[in-house]
Amino acid sequence: EHFSMGFAKSTTRTIARVRSLRTMAIGEEREAKGTHFEFKVLAKHKRARAAILRLKNYDCHTPMFMPVGTQGSVKGLTNRQMEQLGCQVILGNTYHLQLKPTSELLDEVGGLHQFETWRRGLLTDSGGFQMVSLLELAKITEEGVVFRSPRDGQEMLLTPEESIKIQNRIGADIIMALDDVVHSCTADPARFEEATLRTLRWIDRCIAAHDRKHDQSLFGIVQGGLDPKLRAICLEGMLERGDQLPGYAIGGLAGGEDKHAFCKVVSQCTAALPEDKPRYVMGVGYPLDILVCTALGADMYDCVYPTRTGRFGTALTPQGVLKLRHHAMKHDFRPIDEECDCMVCRTYTRAFLHSLVAKEPLGSLLVTYHNVRYMMRFTEDMRKSILMGTFDQYACDFISRHYPDGNVPEWVQTAMSDANIDISTICHCPRTPSIKRQRV
Numbered sequence: 185e186h187f188s189m190g191f192a193k194s195t196t197r198t199i200a201r202v203r204s205l206r207t208m209a210i211g212e213e214r215e216a217k218g219t220h221f222e223f224k225v226l227a228k229h230k231r232a233r234a235a236i237l238r239l240k241n242y243d244c245h246t247p248m249f250m251p252v253g254t255q256g257s258v259k260g261l262t263n264r265q266m267e268q269l270g271c272q273v274i275l276g277n278t279y280h281l282q283l284k285p286t287s288e289l290l291d292e293v294g295g296l297h298q299f300e301t302w303r304r305g306l307l308t309d310s311g312g313f314q315m316v317s318l319l320e321l322a323k324i325t326e327e328g329v330v331f332r333s334p335r336d337g338q339e340m341l342l343t344p345e346e347s348i349k350i351q352n353r354i355g356a357d358i359i360m361a362l363d364d365v366v367h368s369c370t371a372d373p374a375r376f377e378e379a380t381l382r383t384l385r386w387i388d389r390c391i392a393a394h395d396r397k398h399d400q401s402l403f404g405i406v407q408g409g410l411d412p413k414l415r416a417i418c419l420e421g422m423l424e425r426g427d428q429l430p431g432y433a434i435g436g437l438a439g440g441e442d443k444h445a446f447c448k449v450v451s452q453c454t455a456a457l458p459e460d461k462p463r464y465v466m467g468v469g470y471p472l473d474i475l476v477c478t479a480l481g482a483d484m485y486d487c488v489y490p491t492r493t494g495r496f497g498t499a500l501t502p503q504g505v506l507k508l509r510h511h512a513m514k515h516d517f518r519p520i521d522e523e524c525d526c527m528v529c530r531t532y533t534r535a536f537l538h539s540l541v542a543k544e545p546l547g548s549l550l551v552t553y554h555n556v557r558y559m560m561r562f563t564e565d566m567r568k569s570i571l572m573g574t575f576d577q578y579a580c581d582f583i584s585r586h587y588p589d590g591n592v593p594e595w596v597q598t599a600m601s602d603a604n605i606d607i608s609t610i611c612h613c614p615r616t617p618s619i620k621r622q623r624v
Contacts (some may be wrong), residue, residue, distance in 0.1 A: 191444040212384055220239065221239060225459065229575040231603050232247075232570050233483060237462060237483075239273075239298075239304075240253065240399060240459075242303065244272040247478045247485075249486070249487075250272070250276045250484065251266070252486055254276065256299070256306075257277045257300075259495065260549040260553075261549070263301060265553065267304065268304055268465065268560075269557045270557070271392055274304075274306055276309070277309040278310055278342075278351055278354065280421070286352065287353035287354050290353060296354050297606075305357050306355075307358040311350070312347075312360070312363045312435070319475045321474070328362070344389035347362040348362070351565055352400065355400070357401065360433065361401070364407065366379045366407075373411070377414060382437035387404050387425060389426045391429075402428070403429060405433045412452055417556070423456070432463055433463075434450060434454075444597075447480070454480050464484035464485070469489030474580075475563070475566070477568055494551040494554070499521070500555050500558040502521065506588055507540055508551060509538065512537055513534045513537070516533070518534055519534070565578065574600060
């Protein structure tokens with residue numbers, strides 16, 4: 185018995201070592217060829233796309249959801265667990281990583297990949313979103329944005345050049361340009377125009393400051409609020425700089441705007457962006473939103489929603505959210521999701537998790553674990569349906585499970601119509617008013 189256990193552990197370590205060496209070999213081979221970033225669309229279904237995104241050390245498959253690890257790691261989960269769950273890319277935040285542990289320290293040890301021993305993809309946000317989330321602590325000028333640290337009150341000037349230099353030291357595979365971000369519900373057209381034009385001026389400064397074009401890919405961010413004219417101006421400007429930008433993001437959304445307006449912006453941008461480059465909708469984490477955005481032609485997403493809501497005891501399921509703190513869970517001995525293949529669903533009941541989530545840290549960690557796996561399975565299933573040419577049916581099945589009474593919101597019906605996907609057979613009730621979406 186001891187021999188068997190020892191042999192099993194040895195085999196596991198050997199497999200892990202082989203995978204690590206293979207990853208290193210792939211990275212070295214691509215570095216020698218100068219191919220640290222490749223994007224290829226493998227299949228399309230209407231506007232939806234399935235693609236492969238080759239990074240230096242890892243091949244990613246889209247549609248793809250990227251969990252947020254603000255300081256490089258996802259709260260409550262180890263990197264090995266993230267690999268087991270199928271995570272392809274983790275998102276880190278430039279502003280918070282610069283505060284701690286600092287980009288200088290990360291550069292000293294060979295970058296964030298080495299610092300946290302993460303063998304797959306990394307993407308760093310530029311710090312632009314903090315102009316919204318830390319608005320009361322930020323002052324925005326043409327030079328850049330001055331943040332006052334919420335920890336000790338010290339000020340930090342983040343210019344386009346400094347943001348890129350910090351990201352160069354962090355060493356993520358994909359880095360984001362610093363943009364001027366305005367909350368999507370701001371009632372100030374002049375401020376949106378100012379931010380849109382400034383974003384275009386800043387992209388040139390970001391491109392000029394980027395010193396690691398050989399192994400880091402800079403994405404431009406399309407701004408413009410909910411104004412189609414401003415979005416068109418920003419799109420035109422970003423496309424003019426396309427030879428310097430391997431990918432594009434759609435920013436300035438996920439702030440509580442009307443969902444009709446949200447979908448119109450995504451539809452406008454994905455229709456205008458190049459077919460041969462990835463399209464990343466920033467800050468989107470609700471599964472239904474991701475389904476709609478994928479139908480409209482987007483590829484990549486990130487949000488804290490699945491992990492943060494997990495820490496509060498809410499699980500994601502094919503039927504929607506499951507609030508494990510609710511007293512009805514006390515005598516429910518089913519798994520969170522009978523279709524899920526994760527360790528939590530194969531091991532624990534809703535009743536057991538209910539007994540933990542209110543007072544034991546383990547409960548929050550287990551629900552977070554499940555939620556990450558749910559998002560990975562969800563995007564994997566979308567990809568498979570696109571490859572098989574059955575995305576229409578997949579979308580109908582997904583939506584009908586969320587709205588079994590057929591009361592599908594009007595914004596979903598409109599967006600799917602824009603994507604040329606007919607969901608009329610599952611819409612049995614009058615259209616409902618649009619609701620607002622909120623970044624969590």
